[in-house]
Amino acid sequence: MSTMLELAGLRHVYRGGHAAVDSLSFTVDGGELSCIVGPSGCGKSTLLRAVAGLIAPTGGEVLLHGSPVRGVPEELAVVFQDYSRSLFPWLTVQSNVEFPLRGRATRAERRELAWSALKQVGLADAAHKHPQQLSGGMQQRVALARALAYRPALLLLDEPFASVDAQTRFELEDLLLRVHAEQGTTMLLVTHDIDESVYLGDRVLVLSSSPARLLADLPVHLPAERDQITTRESETFVELRTEVARLLRGVAAPVSVSP
Ligand SMILES: Nc1ncnc2c1ncn2[C@@H]1O[C@H](COP(=O)(O)OP(=O)(O)OP(=O)(O)O)[C@@H](O)[C@H]1O
Secondary structure (H helix, E strand, O other): OOEEEEEEEEEEEOOOOOEEEEEEEEEEEOOOEEEEEOOOOOOHHHHHHHHOOOOOOOEEEEEEOOEEOOOOOOOEEEEOOOHHHHOOOOOOHHHHHHHHHOOOOOHHHHHHHHHHHHHHOOOHHHOOOOHHHOOHHHHHHHHHHHHHHOOOOEEEEEOOOOOOOHHHHHHHHHHHHHHHHHHOOEEEEEEOEHHHHHHHOOEEEEEOOOOEOEEEEEEOOOOOOOOOOHHHHOHHHHHHHHHHHHHHHOOOOOOEOOO
């Protein structure tokens, strides 16, 4: 597999002197689903913002397909935690999903791309509704469909399921795994939930508390096909979540481990 993304000695110090990320280096291969886990406030969002070209890091580099990221790359999409602020309330679900495709595809192509993404997330029936007519979990599905319709080379997800209830969260995690298996999109997902990082990831990158440094880069030796009950009970899962929790406990404030 070829390297899609490379972080080389990334460092970011905010104005005022707060170092959020320090000496961070890792690569992500095409097709991989990598999870980044770290304690609250450690610098995860700063890292994603640097990858997304939303901030210029004060040190080091982010390379996408070998080229330095300067500004928001065309081939990138982001799903944020706060679905209620990421969708346009005055547009239908279909129009929300089509929105980023303006100027990129013809009207008919936009329709088709949006329609198939909505089908993929199980929301074809809601295409003509408005976001506020949908539950939080459904709105987050719309946000995911919008990112998928764009067919990004790299999909960044910043705590995408942190604002929904536990049952919906499990459903959305499984949806993401299915989409990843179907579409093979390279994904970089940030979470503070250890279990989620192990359940979803092909690998788990563990970050220290602020400033974020890489504590470990752990492969996840679980079968690609995962199940919310049997996978979470398996020895491999339990061992890995324990290892991540130990790494984080050494340096961090409390982090959430689902019961
Ligand atoms: N614009 C800013 N100016 C100054 N400091 C900032 C700015 N944005 C973030 N920080 C600080 O940088 C540190 C890392 O923040 P960041 O949001 O990247 O962490 P995080 O791991 O994503 O947090 P959380 O898990 O709470 O979302 C925090 O201490 C935060 O207060």
